[in-house]
Amino acid sequence: DGGITQSPKYLFRKEGQNVTLSCEQNLNHDAMYWYRQDPGQGLRLIYYSQIVNDFQKGDIAEGYSVSREKKESFPLTVTSAQKNPTAFYLCASMGTGQEPNYGYTFGSGTRLTVV
Amino acid sequence: KNQVEQSPQSLIILEGKNCTLQCNYTVSPFSNLRWYKQDTGRGPVSLTIMTFSENTKSNGRYTATLDADTKQSSLHITASQLSDSASYICVVSGGDSSYKLIFGSGTRLLVRP
Numbered sequence: 001d002g003g004i005t006q007s008p009k010y011l012f013r014k015e016g017q018n019v020t021l022s023c024e025q026n027l028n029h030d031a032m033y034w035y036r037q038d039p040g041q042g043l044r045l046i047y048y049s050q051i052v053n054d055f056q057k058g059d060i061a062e063g064y065s066v067s068r069e070k071k072e073s074f075p076l077t078v079t080s081a082q083k084n085p086t087a088f089y090l091c092a093s094m095g096t097g098q099e100p101n102y103g104y105t106f107g108s109g110t111r112l113t114v115v
Numbered sequence: 116k117n118q119v120e121q122s123p124q125s126l127i128i129l130e131g132k133n134c135t136l137q138c139n140y141t142v143s144p145f146s147n148l149r150w151y152k153q154d155t156g157r158g159p160v161s162l163t164i165m166t167f168s169e170n171t172k173s174n175g176r177y178t179a180t181l182d183a184d185t186k187q188s189s190l191h192i193t194a195s196q197l198s199d200s201a202s203y204i205c206v207v208s209g210g211d212s213s214y215k216l217i218f219g220s221g222t223r224l225l226v227r228p
Contacts, residue, residue, distance in 0.1 A: 042219055043218045048215065088156070
């Protein structure tokens, strides 16, 4: 079945470490996104990519980095510069054109905790 | 400023009752509006998507309405079940880029037996 796979589901990071969250999709979607979700708040956009080898900063990109070397993959690195990384991270992808390809699909999320 | 506001923030209802969640937006130009259901610790799952020309769309016990003139949407849940307990998120596409979606902060619904 087509979908988005995020891994790992839970991740623990020591202060000062960089960690990378994986996001893979087999929906043939062009656009991919990373969001951060904190308790009681709406999703906030970190980075997004409309095509391979191209990506743009979202509203809260500081302390994060991404790459888009393949259409299927959009990994997010949480760097040591991100001072408050503990959150729930969601990856999403979007196709264009007629439904269902116009759908916007989320992964199941990665919960990152600083220890 | 492009914004999406949802009300109420939280809601508690008894199993079997109906409820309506509200979403107001100021996004312009408008492309489409989506409602998602998010269980705790999981990714959001799409319930409905409506474009400018659609004013109602149903998905089982969920019915979404859209008034593009007043920039308001509602999600009506009929005959609620315990499994409806979740956060419901209104998302609007448009503004300066149809690739970027603007999220409401969600309504947390608790259905009690």
